[in-house]
Amino acid sequence: MSTPQRDQPTDPVTRSGRPVRDLPRSTRQRRAVVRLLHGCPDFVSARVLYAEAESAGITVGLTTIYRTLHLLESAGHVDVVRDSNGERLYRSRAKEGHSHYVVCRSCGLSLAVESEQVERWAADTATRTGFTEVDHTVELTGVCADCSRPRHGD
Amino acid sequence: MSTPQRDQPTDPVTRSGRPVRDLPRSTRQRRAVVRLLHGCPDFVSARVLYAEAESAGITVGLTTIYRTLHLLESAGHVDVVRDSNGERLYRSRAKEGHSHYVVCRSCGLSLAVESEQVERWAADTATRTGFTEVDHTVELTGVCADCSRPRHGD
DNA sequence: CTCGCTGCAAATGGTTTGCACGATG
DNA sequence: CATCGTGCAAACCATTTGCAGCGAG
Numbered sequence: 001m002s003t004p005q006r007d008q009p010t011d012p013v014t015r016s017g018r019p020v021r022d023l024p025r026s027t028r029q030r031r032a033v034v035r036l037l038h039g040c041p042d043f044v045s046a047r048v049l050y051a052e053a054e055s056a057g058i059t060v061g062l063t064t065i066y067r068t069l070h071l072l073e074s075a076g077h078v079d080v081v082r083d084s085n086g087e088r089l090y091r092s093r094a095k096e097g098h099s100h101y102v103v104c105r106s107c108g109l110s111l112a113v114e115s116e117q118v119e120r121w122a123a124d125t126a127t128r129t130g131f132t133e134v135d136h137t138v139e140l141t142g143v144c145a146d147c148s149r150p151r152h153g154d
Numbered sequence: 155m156s157t158p159q160r161d162q163p164t165d166p167v168t169r170s171g172r173p174v175r176d177l178p179r180s181t182r183q184r185r186a187v188v189r190l191l192h193g194c195p196d197f198v199s200a201r202v203l204y205a206e207a208e209s210a211g212i213t214v215g216l217t218t219i220y221r222t223l224h225l226l227e228s229a230g231h232v233d234v235v236r237d238s239n240g241e242r243l244y245r246s247r248a249k250e251g252h253s254h255y256v257v258c259r260s261c262g263l264s265l266a267v268e269s270e271q272v273e274r275w276a277a278d279t280a281t282r283t284g285f286t287e288v289d290h291t292v293e294l295t296g297v298c299a300d301c302s303r304p305r306h307g308d
Numbered sequence: 309c310t311c312g313c314t315g316c317a318a319a320t321g322g323t324t325t326g327c328a329c330g331a332t333g
Numbered sequence: 334c335a336t337c338g339t340g341c342a343a344a345c346c347a348t349t350t351g352c353a354g355c356g357a358g
Contacts (some may be wrong), residue, residue: 086240130299145284
């Protein structure tokens with residue numbers, strides 16, 4: 001029989017059977033990754049973050065970056081997209097809401113776009129198809145105004 | 155005069171620089187891949203196709219499947235999505251042009267969904283942001299009605 | 309002091325490429 | 334007959350994992 005808990009249904013436990021109630025430890029590396037991520041205006045890959053850390057004089061292993069990124073992803077603190085190579089790109093979630101971006105194929109510029117319509121559509125589609133827990137990935141790519149503008153003095 | 159274009163190599167050329175104008179040769183393997191793909195109701199990975207070919211008694215190398223899939227992709231004959239692992243999944247494009255799907259995270263069932271709203275939103279967003287040649291990727295994942303059905307006796 | 313965290317290196321696993329042979333047009 | 338297509342194996346490469354030592358709580 002089920003026990004009426006207010007905890008999340010996904011409540012992992014350690015090998016010893018102890019529930020993971022503790023928040024992740026606050027280590028220098030994790031803070032560094034988070035800070036570095038906040039400093040990046042656009043989506044970045046784990047390896048770019050690694051390079052950033054290096055040039056910032058911070059010693060962090062690539063492994064740790066990946067693991068921290070996973071943590072942030074699970075906690076919903078970052079937006080994640082995949083580039084055309086299937087690489088994961090992360091961006092610290094600026095605002096509270098879930099947002100989408102239009103990315104320039106030429107210069108990489110990314111702009112957050114209003115997506116209420118899509119959110120509604122996704123929710124609506126869920127209902128219509130009988131699906132639950134519907135999550136969506138929306139990626140817009142194009143050529144930004146600046147890059148599509150013909151250049152004369154170049 | 156030189157055309158100051160910055161567009162990406164959307165126009166495939168052979169190593170020799172010759173534009174790909176010739177139709178690809180019609181080989182037994184390619185036909186097999188296409189036929190196999192047509193026979194799959196849902197999205198399949200290259201490796202699944204490979205297995206299908208094998209159990210159909212058709213000898214086709216994985217390499218050839220990948221290459222054929224790329225060909226079909228370039229020609230716009232297939233829809234491509236990425237699963238959560240970044241794997242590419244292909245589906246022969248039905249007659250109704252560009253469509254989107256909602257995929258069940260539990261059983262893999264994929265359903266084409268109406269996406270006019272999204273199409274309009276994408277086009278609208280392009281205008282609003284000044285982006286041109288906007289392309290979009292929309293992936294809906296969830297749990298289908300069948301899989302989310304409550305199980306009794308717990 | 310204990311258990312989580314870290315990082316190196318090695319493993320994974322999907323996808324791509326080099327190369328020599330075979331099939332197509 | 335000249336190319337393009339094919340397939341094997343090795344290369345690639347982003348990401349994950351094993352393992353032993355270190356640090357946070």
